[in-house]
Amino acid sequence: MSAPAPPSTLSAFLAGFVATWTSVFSYVLFGTYTGIGAIAHDFGFSVTWALFSTLLVWAGPAQVILISTLGAGASLIEVAVAVGLSSVRLLPMVVALLPMLKRPGTRTWQLLLPAHFTAVSMWVEALRLLPQQPRENRIAFCNGLGCGYGLTACTATVTGFYLAASLPPLMSAALLFLTPVAFLMSTLRNxxxxxxxxxxxxxxxxxxxxxxxxxxxxxxxxxxxxxxxxxxxxxxxxxxx
Amino acid sequence: MSTHGELAAYLALVLAGFLPSEVWRWLGVAFARGLDEDSEIVVWVRAVATAILAGVIAKLTIFAPGVLATVPTPVRLAAVAIGFLAFMLIRRSVFAGVLAGEGALIIGALVFGG
Missing domain, CATH: 1.10.287 (Helix Hairpins)
Structure with missing residues (x-):
């Protein structure tokens, strides 16, 4: 992002970013990551650690597994295998998404950021919204989507972390339940x-x-x-x- | 947490959280070279990705994590079913489905014990 982007690329990025504001997934994501922030607090991780887990792992189910197994004292190998298995689904998602982004001459490094942003919510919305975008704008649009959802998720992680102390158990349970219900509904719609x-x-x-x-x-x-x-x-x- | 414990936690985050997830994304980039979005292989991998996600959804519901496990399993399953019905009846709305499912879970947990 260091080089000044041509106006069309920048506007495509912003279009993707803004698209997340009106997306139902932002609310779902906010709820899911509030739950993740809350369990990170309960398992004794710091708020910075929780924030980095959202930025680096960027996959709700993988983070739930990572936090609950690491926090329970499981071995590193055991945790890595469990997280790796839950994230296998990212491979076919990336394989299904990238052909929509590529043009002749697209470099591999340009695809690494959209690939990192690939997670259920971004993937589902990208598959729905990308066909309306001209092909040359799609990578920027995807990065905009990813940054928009990322910002929402980070805000929610911090919110959940600080809510955890005051949240009654039933509300925590309801927050954790958001993950399966929201993922089911969004996959159904897609x-x-x-x-x-x-x-x-x-x-x-x-x-x-x-x-x-x-x-x-x-x-x-x-x-x-x-x-x-x-x-x-x-x-x-x-x-x- | 001590400074040492904190450092170990970040190391664990990278080794057991970031890398095991990110490696699939990198492999996806490698495999996606030269694939067409309408090709049969992409239709197949999308089906596998959808099925894996469905497996995660069902497992999170049945083998629930954390405090969610304190809500009885029949209540969790019924809440998912009610969410699904609301989704189908109210214009395939994700929001309606999530709201109905969550409402059913909270009411069910209050009525049948949580």
């Missing part, structure tokens, strides 16, 4: 194609089932099996048409 809806439904059933069976890497396997089954049903349906 699933317009049959393949996505099936993947969601199969994943909801197989995820806990695989976890209950205590297979190693259960989240990854349930995702691959559920996603692939959904994809095969979609292919079969296309073929029968």
């Amino acid at each position: 699933s317009r194609l049959l393949v996505d809806r099936l993947a969601l439904a199969f994943g909801l059933v197989l995820g806990p089932l695989f976890a209950w069976w205590q297979l190693g890497l259960d989240l990854m396997w349930s995702g691959i099996v559920a996603g692939t089954t959904a994809y095969l049903v979609h292919r079969l349906r296309e073929a029968l048409r």
